Amino acid sequence: MTHGSFTDPESRATEALLQRFNQVFLSHDPAPLQDLVADDCVIENTQPAPDGSRHVGKAACLDLWTKIATMPDAYFEPESIIARGDRGEIRWRLIWGPDVTDSVRGVNLMRVRDGLIVEAQGYVKGN
Known part of the structure; x- marks a missing residue:
């Protein structure tokens, strides 16, 4: 996995947080999410098109990410994490079969x- 973060302290802290977040999905263990998600967190999920579902508040975000992290027979391949100040980007591939x-x-x-x-905000490549 590649990294392209800036070297200022805020960017380094953001990258470290996103690394811990990403590990949840690689290990299929959602327990650490409790300490990573703010009470006022908002997710715009990848589906349904065209805008994705919106999840507001810590409980709603934890519920969605727990379901994603524990999906049976599916896993993520991380591609990169980039952090710039308080913003970050995680690129990935979700795989659920052999092809x-x-x-x-x-x-x-x-x-x-x-x-x-x-x-x-989650986005995927579509047809």
Whole structure:
């Protein structure tokens, strides 16, 4: 996985937070999310098209990310994490089968505040 973060302290802290967040999905263990998500977090999910579902508040965000992290027979391949100040980008591929057509590439655009995730917008490549 590549990194392209800036070297200022805020960018380094954002990258470290996004690394911990990403590990949840690689390990299929959602427990650390409790300490990574702000009470006022908002997610705009990748689906349904055209705008994705909106999840507001810590409980709603934890519920969605827990379901994604624990999906049976699916896993993420991380591609890169880039942090710029309080903003970050996580590129990934979600795989659910043996063929390349059983996968999708995507990106999460993230914003953090006081060491917690406050915003996430998910996008995937479509047909």
